[in-house]
Amino acid sequence: MRTPDFVFVGHPRSGSGLVDGWLDGHPDLWMAQKELHYFGSDLRYDHPPRTLEQYLRAFADAPASAARVGEASTWTLCSEVAAAELAAFRPELSVIASLREPVSWLASLHSHLVFSANEDIDRFEDAIAAVPDRAAGRRVPPLCAPPIAVTYTRLVRYAAQIERLYAALGRDRVHVVILDDVKHDPAGQYRSILRFLGVREDFPGFDQVLAGTARSRNSNRAVRSRRVRDWIKQPAQQRVLRRLDPAPPGVELALRAIRRANIKYVPRDPIDPALERRLRAELRPEVERLEELLGRSLTGWK
Numbered sequence: 001m002r003t004p005d006f007v008f009v010g011h012p013r014s015g016s017g018l019v020d021g022w023l024d025g026h027p028d029l030w031m032a033q034k035e036l037h038y039f040g041s042d043l044r045y046d047h048p049p050r051t052l053e054q055y056l057r058a059f060a061d062a063p064a065s066a067a068r069v070g071e072a073s074t075w076t077l078c079s080e081v082a083a084a085e086l087a088a089f090r091p092e093l094s095v096i097a098s099l100r101e102p103v104s105w106l107a108s109l110h111s112h113l114v115f116s117a118n119e120d121i122d123r124f125e126d127a128i129a130a131v132p133d134r135a136a137g138r139r140v141p142p143l144c145a146p147p148i149a150v151t152y153t154r155l156v157r158y159a160a161q162i163e164r165l166y167a168a169l170g171r172d173r174v175h176v177v178i179l180d181d182v183k184h185d186p187a188g189q190y191r192s193i194l195r196f197l198g199v200r201e202d203f204p205g206f207d208q209v210l211a212g213t214a215r216s217r218n219s220n221r222a223v224r225s226r227r228v229r230d231w232i233k234q235p236a237q238q239r240v241l242r243r244l245d246p247a248p249p250g251v252e253l254a255l256r257a258i259r260r261a262n263i264k265y266v267p268r269d270p271i272d273p274a275l276e277r278r279l280r281a282e283l284r285p286e287v288e289r290l291e292e293l294l295g296r297s298l299t300g301w302k
Helices: 016-025 052-057 082-089 102-115 124-129 131-135 152-156 158-169 179-184 186-197 206-211 226-233 235-241 251-261 273-294
Strands: 006-008 029-031 068-072 094-099 174-178 221-223 263-265
Touching (some): 016 068, 016 206, 124 273, 152 273, 158 174, 158 273, 174 186, 186 206, 221 226, 251 263
Parallel strands (some): 006 068
16 A cells, blocks of 8 residues: 655645645646644544544555655644654655745634634634633634634744754755745746655646636635534534545535535635734744744745
C-alpha cells in the first residue's frame, strides 16, 4: 500500500481549497480525501480520534504509477505536536503550509466557523472579545472542531508554527505558500509548489487545473437553515461524512447533497475599522517574527 510522502497542513481559509485542487489535478500526484486529520492529536478534531488503520485506508486506492502521494488537513499547522508526529511517521515527509494576512484571515475564519456551526457568536467583534474566556476553556461551542478554532488571535502565531516544522523536518522539506503571492501570480506559485515536490511543471490541462473552482477561492458562505446545519453537524453525521463510521449505500452522498443544498453565497460583513487597527497593532510583532524567519517582507500585513 502507498503511504503519503507529502502533506498540506493549512491554514483553512488561506487558499487551501485552491492549492488542494492544484495538487489533485496534477497527473503525477494522487491526493486522498481532504481533511483526514490524523496528525495533531492535541487538536481533538475527531472523537474518538482516527486510528492509523483508518488513516492508511484512505490511501488504499493510490496507484503505483503516482509520483507522489499526499493529503491535505488544514488545521494541522495550529497543532503544537503535529510536526513531531509527522516526522515520527515519515522523517523524509515533505510539507506544504499556507498562510494568509492575519486580520483578514481571522475575519474570514470567523465567518466560516459561524457557517459550519463551530461558532455560536455571530459578530466578529464579540468573538474576538471572547478569546480570553475560550482560551481558558469557557464558552467554547460544544461541537466546535477543533476546540482551539475559536481562540482566534492565538491561532496567528505563524512563526512558531513554521519553526516547529523546520525543527522536526528541516527547512528543505517545508514549503510555505503566502496567499497574497497566490493571488498575484497563481501560475508562478503553482509551479513553485510543483518544483518543491519534484514533479513536472508543464502538463496537458495545466491552465484548467490552475483556474480552480468558485468554491476553492474562499467564497463567503452562509446557510439557508440553521436547523439543517446543526443536524449535519451532529457527531453521527460528521463521522459518516469523514468516513470514520460505515453507513448504508448512498447515505454519505445524501448527506453531502443536503449540506450543499443548504449553502448560499453572501458578502461578508466588513471589519470594524477601529478593531482592524487594533488587531494589526497587536499582531505586528508576530508578523515581524515571520518576516525574519522567512527572510522576506510582509509589509502589507502591517
